[in-house]
Amino acid sequence: xxxxxxxxxxxxxxxxxxxxxxxxxxxxxxxxxxxxxxxxxxxxxxxxxxxxxxxxxxxxxxxxxxxxxxxxxxxxxxxxxxxxxxxxxxxxxxxxxxxxxxxxxxxxxxxxxxxxxxxxxxxxxxxxxxxxxxxxxxxxxxxxxxxxxxxxxxxxxxxxxxxxxxxxxxxxxxxxxxxxxxxxxxxxxxxxxxxxxxxxxxxxxxxxxxxxxxxxxxxxxxxxxxxxxxxxxxxxxxxxxxxxxxxxxxxxxxxxxxxxxxxxxxxxxxxxxxxxxxxxxxxxxxxxxxxxxxxxxxxxxxxxxxxxxxxxxxxxxxxxxxxxxxxxxxxxxxxxxxxxxxxxxxxxxxxxxxxxxxxxxxxxxxxxxxxxxxxxxxxxxxxxxxxxxxxxxxxxxxxxxx
Amino acid sequence: xxxxxxxxxxxxxxxxxxxxxxxxxxxxxxxxxxxxxxxxxxxxxxxxxxxxxxxxxxxxxxxxxxxxxxxxxxxxxxxxxxxxxxxxxxxxxxxxxxxxxxxxxxxxxxxxxxxxxxxxxxxxxxxxxxxxxxxxxxxxxxxxxxxxxxxxxxxxxxxxxxxxxxxxxxxxxxxxxxxxxxxxxxxxxxxxxxxxxxxxxxxxxxxxxxxxxxxxxxxxxxxxxxxxxxxxxxxxxxxxxxxxxxxxxxxxxxxxxxxxxxxxxxxxxxxxxxxxxxxxxxxxxxxxxxxxxxxxxxxxxxxxxxxxxxxxxxxxxxxxxxxxxxxxxxxxxxxxxxxxxxxxxxxxxxxxxxxxxxxxxxxxxxxxxxxxxxxxxxxxxxxxxxxxxxxxxxxxxxxxxx
Numbered sequence: 001x002x003x004x005x006x007x008x009x010x011x012x013x014x015x016x017x018x019x020x021x022x023x024x025x026x027x028x029x030x031x032x033x034x035x036x037x038x039x040x041x042x043x044x045x046x047x048x049x050x051x052x053x054x055x056x057x058x059x060x061x062x063x064x065x066x067x068x069x070x071x072x073x074x075x076x077x078x079x080x081x082x083x084x085x086x087x088x089x090x091x092x093x094x095x096x097x098x099x100x101x102x103x104x105x106x107x108x109x110x111x112x113x114x115x116x117x118x119x120x121x122x123x124x125x126x127x128x129x130x131x132x133x134x135x136x137x138x139x140x141x142x143x144x145x146x147x148x149x150x151x152x153x154x155x156x157x158x159x160x161x162x163x164x165x166x167x168x169x170x171x172x173x174x175x176x177x178x179x180x181x182x183x184x185x186x187x188x189x190x191x192x193x194x195x196x197x198x199x200x201x202x203x204x205x206x207x208x209x210x211x212x213x214x215x216x217x218x219x220x221x222x223x224x225x226x227x228x229x230x231x232x233x234x235x236x237x238x239x240x241x242x243x244x245x246x247x248x249x250x251x252x253x254x255x256x257x258x259x260x261x262x263x264x265x266x267x268x269x270x271x272x273x274x275x276x277x278x279x280x281x282x283x284x285x286x287x288x289x290x291x292x293x294x295x296x297x298x299x300x301x302x303x304x305x306x307x308x309x310x311x312x313x314x315x316x317x318x319x320x321x322x323x324x325x326x327x328x329x330x331x332x333x334x335x336x337x338x339x340x341x342x343x344x345x346x347x348x349x350x351x352x353x354x355x356x357x358x359x360x361x362x363x364x365x366x367x368x369x370x371x372x373x374x375x376x377x378x379x380x381x382x383x384x385x386x387x388x389x390x391x392x393x394x395x396x397x398x399x400x401x402x
Numbered sequence: 403x404x405x406x407x408x409x410x411x412x413x414x415x416x417x418x419x420x421x422x423x424x425x426x427x428x429x430x431x432x433x434x435x436x437x438x439x440x441x442x443x444x445x446x447x448x449x450x451x452x453x454x455x456x457x458x459x460x461x462x463x464x465x466x467x468x469x470x471x472x473x474x475x476x477x478x479x480x481x482x483x484x485x486x487x488x489x490x491x492x493x494x495x496x497x498x499x500x501x502x503x504x505x506x507x508x509x510x511x512x513x514x515x516x517x518x519x520x521x522x523x524x525x526x527x528x529x530x531x532x533x534x535x536x537x538x539x540x541x542x543x544x545x546x547x548x549x550x551x552x553x554x555x556x557x558x559x560x561x562x563x564x565x566x567x568x569x570x571x572x573x574x575x576x577x578x579x580x581x582x583x584x585x586x587x588x589x590x591x592x593x594x595x596x597x598x599x600x601x602x603x604x605x606x607x608x609x610x611x612x613x614x615x616x617x618x619x620x621x622x623x624x625x626x627x628x629x630x631x632x633x634x635x636x637x638x639x640x641x642x643x644x645x646x647x648x649x650x651x652x653x654x655x656x657x658x659x660x661x662x663x664x665x666x667x668x669x670x671x672x673x674x675x676x677x678x679x680x681x682x683x684x685x686x687x688x689x690x691x692x693x694x695x696x697x698x699x700x701x702x703x704x705x706x707x708x709x710x711x712x713x714x715x716x717x718x719x720x721x722x723x724x725x726x727x728x729x730x731x732x733x734x735x736x737x738x739x740x741x742x743x744x745x746x747x748x749x750x751x752x753x754x755x756x757x758x759x760x761x762x763x764x765x766x767x768x769x770x771x772x773x774x775x776x777x778x779x780x781x782x783x784x785x786x787x788x789x790x791x792x793x794x795x796x797x798x799x800x801x802x803x804x
Contacts, residue, residue: 007463
């Protein structure tokens with residue numbers, strides 16, 4: 001893609017995302033859903049003005065990193081400590097139930113498969129794709145609603161982060177059945193090592209930043225170096241420990257969340273997000289699919305895939321939340337907040353294709369699940385919160401694409 | 403370049419640019435020069451940690467657009483009207499003298515060439531590469547010094563913008579000698595048409611933004627849609643009128659410069675610039691070259707090319723400034739401010755290679771001129787201003803990479 005095309009596409013994305021975001025707000029839907037629909041409209045599905053490209057993917061990736069970093073920055077550590085056990089239990093059920101559900105769905109469509117057979121692993125892989133929650137849409141919606149740093153918000157975000165880690169372990173285990181070069185203990189060891197590494201580096205970095213913070217408060221070097229830390233930890237997590245880059249960015253945010261200047265950093269990050277990277281990221285979800293290519297067989301399977309994908313997360317996480325004493329609408333909010341899928345599901349699907357455990361045709365199902373869940377999650381979450389408070393309007397403050 | 407590489411390289415660029423920027427400031431040199439040197443250090447010339455890539459070029463281009471847009475936004479229109487005639491005359495001499503100088507340099511090296519011969523056009527093309535001033539470094543330095551919106555600052559920036567337009571006309575004329583498909587009147591017509599188009603679109607856009615400004619002051623939609631306007635005009639300028647994209651972005655800034663919220667927009671743009679796009683752009687100038695590949699023949703020619711390139715701009719623009727009544731150090735500041743070359747010179751060189759009027763070897767000379775002029779201009783400008791006021795320190799405010 002040449003430079004002129006970049007400028008043209010960015011101009012279209014910014015205007016379309018903003019316009020559809022405002023339309024969505026008028027319709028009492030979240031602006032994030034508007035931006036995704038904007039991507040569908042301007043993308044190959046409808047107008048074809050903008051196509052997905054390496055450049056836009058790179059920009060979207062930076063957007064995700066910034067989003068997760070800001071989520072980490074805004075984490076209330078005391079609440080995370082309080083919600084840690086709950087979050088882990090919710091995450092476990094949020095991995096287990098969709099894994100079983102996806103496996104059974106595949107067998108329901110193509111017949112029962114003997115454990116150990118090739119078809120069995122294919123079925124199991126469909127389940128695996130369903131495991132990883134993508135927290136970014138939920139984070140965004142919770143932020144729009146001003147609930148991100150509430151106890152429930154922290155529980156959902158923590159659960160989604162832990163869910164990612166467990167999901168990646170499950171992926172490695174399932175692939176490990178086919179490929180004898182990866183070892184399950186090795187994966188677990190790497191994950192543990194990353195958190196040990198992050199703890200040590202985090203402590204040192206925190207002490208350095210604390211000095212900066214004291215000596216040069218509110219100077220540009222603080223948000224600039226914070227952003228570099230987010231990029232660096234995201235890179236190190238994925239490259240050296242096999243942990244998702246967004247987890248690294250989130251951890252970077254948590255490391256700096258106790259700084260005096262953490263709100264200063266988060267405000268600067270926010271401006272970078274809503275001006276350019278946010279719209280590009282949310283639009284790119286809509287851009288990545290072409291509705292026209294979908295045929296009836298794929299559509300039928302995809303329909304089941306989407307329904308199973310959403311319900312198993314709601315049932316698994318919601319039930320566990322209920323067991324843990326989160327009552328009424330709140331347990332439903334946990335389930336709905338955990339049902340979003342995103343780039344991690346795409347990455348899992350891609351790895352499945354690489355090792356020959358997933359056919360390309362199912363990629364459409366994954367993209368449909370991402371779109372449907374990304375649009376439904378914020379709408380339902382907003383309705384659930386509105387039922388409680390009677391206010392469904394988003395405030396301009398803290399709103400990614402306001 | 404894959405996603406992990408993007409994150410790794412961005413982390414390195416941000417830290418290196420910030421660190422070298424602070425070192426430069428300690429040494430009383432401008433931070434911009436520090437960021438360029440950072441690019442040389444981390445790039446293929448020395449450490450090789452970061453290479454130039456399509457993704458980084460795209461990011462750098464967005465950085466240039468933002469920079470030129472902000473320069474336009476901060477333009478004092480009343481002063482531009484006052485300096486318009488002066489700026490045009492300075493720009494004309496700033497194109498004419500380097501054009502002659504470059505042509506003579508080539509003939510001095512390779513022997514006199516008969517007008518109309520192939521060698522003559524090659525000589526003329528070397529002159530053409532020297533015509534286009536890149537104002538971005540100067541804009542940055544003037545902003546660091548707090549002189550961007552002074553009368554002298556406006557004169558220099560206006561002259562550099564007009565210089566670009568004239569430079570592109572010269573390029574088209576020179577290429578036109580070889581290629582009969584481009585016509586000189588056509589080029590001039592296109593340029594005039596662009597400014598007519600920008601005037602009409604600008605008036606309509608300004609009226610719409612003025613309403614937005616009144617109805618929703620200080621909301622996110624204002625800087626977001628402004629950025630979209632900058633991208634759109636940059637694209638339209640280059641794609642439909644053959645005018646450089648940065649000229650389009652500058653015009654977009656001028657259109658919005660009379661808005662009440664123009665400082666609000668410019669502050670948001672500034673945060674986007676200094677966090678990520680600014681460091682990437684300035685580093686990428688250093689990244690684009692590999693000092694190791696330079697041999698003695700190229701070095702000798704390049705040395706002459708750099709000296710002629712710098713002196714002809716200083717002489718041409720400085721002399722005209724002096725004739726126009728700008729006295730003492732101020733006329734020298736105009737000459738020095740106009741001597742920076744940048745991406746436009748690279749684009750001109752690339753077009754020359756495409757049509758076979760420039761050999762690849764001279765590309766190194768162009769890059770060297772860009773680096774030397776980018777480093778020298780801010781240092782000399784700062785010294786000239788320091789001689790006057792006795793203060794050479796940059797303020798944190800308005801400083802791209804502080």
